[in-house]
Amino acid sequence: MAEGQKILVVDDDELMRTMVIESIGDTYRITDVGSGEACLDAAAGDRPEVILLDVEMPGMDGYETCRRLKADFDLAAIPVIFVSAHDEIEARLRGYEAGADDYIVKPLDFRELQAKIFGLLNRLSERAQLREMASYASQTAMTAMSSMSEVGSLLQTLQAFNSCTSYQELTEKTIAGIAAYGLEGAVQVRTPEGPLTRASRGDATPLEASVIGHMSGMERIVQYRNRLSITYPNVSLLISNMPLEDADRCGRLRDHLAVLAESADVRAATLIAEARTHRRGERIAAAVQRITRTLNDIDHEQRHTRVATGMAVQDFTTRLERAYVGLSLTEAQEEFIAGVCSEGIAKILDAQMAESSQQDKMTAIIHELEGMLAL
Structure with a gap:
């Protein structure tokens, strides 16, 4: 556990605050105040890891102070240890009802106080680790589910390629495969009769056809900002809206689109060979x-x-x-x-x-x- 964690000591008795500081000041960084109102201000200004809160104080007592802390969304997670001269079960129950995490009775046994603070901080650390692990597991599960969905879309597109009997149908199935990922762009299939280019909106503009046509001489995969080009001998893809804000998804999609383009290229080569054989x-x-x-x-x-x-x-x-x-x-x-x-x-x-x-x-x-x- 890291040294120098912040402890807020709240007690109207200055001598008591001094004794606490002397007993645990070498282990923790102590801030002390003498009232409930000052406790709320100090907690909001310099958020401590633990609050040692006296029950009997003039004005706002410890119970009310604790209730206000727990009612504040930003402060509710700070653990509170009540310090009281009363050991009756009723006093303890009032402390738990107010939202306290532990209870220690005066006169203080500072070894017990050290143990309670240490145990409480240890539990908080374990909870934080558990929350982090749960968050990571949830994120991993969501990523896995998203990846499975993306792979499923890819497999459906590859199956659709197998039934394509024309270049026009192949371009349409490729555009549909791109759209399944929420992406837009254009695809070009280069045939013996000339290139066939189609965009997500329908027929490609002359500029789109020109750009994607020049891609045949480029490297296999090129990305510039949110634009991605993938080129194979018979097929080229041009994606215009890669999700740069999600680096993991962007990387997965780049891999999926490369497989999609390669499979489309293989089907195009098959159609070209079949046409030559027919002729x-x-x-x-x-x-x-x-x-x-x-x-x-x-x-x-x-x-x-x-x-x-x-x-x-x-x-x-x-x-x-x-x-x-x-x-x-x-x-x-x-x-x-x-x-x-x-x-x-x-x-x-x-x-x-x-x-x-x-x-x-x-x-x-x-x-x-x-x-x-x-x-």
Whole structure:
């Protein structure tokens, strides 16, 4: 316990005040007065840790003085030890009813007085520590509850990101996540089609869009007074009203907003990749359609050529047979010419058979491509 704590001694007997000062003056800093009125003034002017208050004084007695002390909001917490020549239970009860904390009987045993003062100050110190601990526990509990609420809001926002199917929806969910913390600002999602910027009030002003656009080249997290910027490759946040008056909350929000921005950036990257995959698929499908049409055209043309070739061979054979009659050829000549023609026709037919096999393979490829387009 710290030395030099203030004790106010109130007694109309100057000798009694002197004796008290001599007995405890080395341990405590003593102020002494001789009346109840002076006690009230001294207590208000130089707030003591304990008041030793005589009961029987002319004018305002100790009971009335104690009642007035306890009725004063600023002085009510000062503990009072009554000093009285009366040891009857009625006198003690009157003291407790007036609001005193302890009672000591004259003639004083100064060792008892020292013990009572020490015990009283010790209890006051313990109470103060308990109040401080309770206050700290309450503040810690409130902080924990606030932090849990903030984390809950963050988790809800992250879950909402998972269902976003467009850049517009992602910006709206991000603004809603910011608003859940009571904050205002703007968010920009940079897409292959250009940046999409939205503010808490709706569409971002040209100035807001310009400022947040330039943030892409800044450090990851930058705070200037109550403004906070968080930048990731695809997403930037600009907060305009960080709660600087609450440093703890400000720090927590900065951490939560960094996680929020990073998660939004991951979702934006996913949407960009999905869009690229979709466009690539569309280009592949278009190419497959063009190839299928071309192969179909080739297939029809080749089939038409085969039919035309067959008809031409048949016509050639008929005309050759007619020519034999008009040319008056010998039997040997006819056989020679017939052999040459038969050999040529056989080669044409063999070529057509090979072409037919390739044609069947091409037809199978066409059917496979058509099946892919139908998926």
